[in-house]
Amino acid sequence: MGMAGFTDLELAVIALQANGFKADAIARLLACSRDAVYKVIQGVYSKTGFHDTAGLTRWATEWGLDELPDQKALRRFRKPATGRNHVDASGTRALIQDRWYIRNG
Numbered sequence: 001m002g003m004a005g006f007t008d009l010e011l012a013v014i015a016l017q018a019n020g021f022k023a024d025a026i027a028r029l030l031a032c033s034r035d036a037v038y039k040v041i042q043g044v045y046s047k048t049g050f051h052d053t054a055g056l057t058r059w060a061t062e063w064g065l066d067e068l069p070d071q072k073a074l075r076r077f078r079k080p081a082t083g084r085n086h087v088d089a090s091g092t093r094a095l096i097q098d099r100w101y102i103r104n105g
Contacts (some may be wrong), residue, residue, distance in 0.1 A: 005047065011065060012074065013040045018057045018066035029074055 006014070009030075016026045023037045030037070050056045060066045 006044070010040055010044050010047075012069045013037065014044055014056065014060050014065050015068055017041065017053060018060040019068055 012030070013026060016029065021029070023034050023041070026037045027034045044056065045051055048056060048059060050059060057066070
């Protein structure tokens, strides 16, 4: 758990949303689906009692939770995919692990 009962992922989403990032942009940064971001946002709204971005942004700013995470911190929420085949320039099939997905739980 992160600060005040929030997970590190929730804190990252709070900061990104408080800085004006929309769900699509957050999903791209975290390499997850927009629906996964909405699920995290709904959990944050449930924990804070807010039901809109403006209220959450004011609250996050008051508590200093609006500082943007750096790319290194965002990588913690990603893990490499496995099992995808890729044909390289020589025609040999190789396993690639360059796509990242959000960790479950």
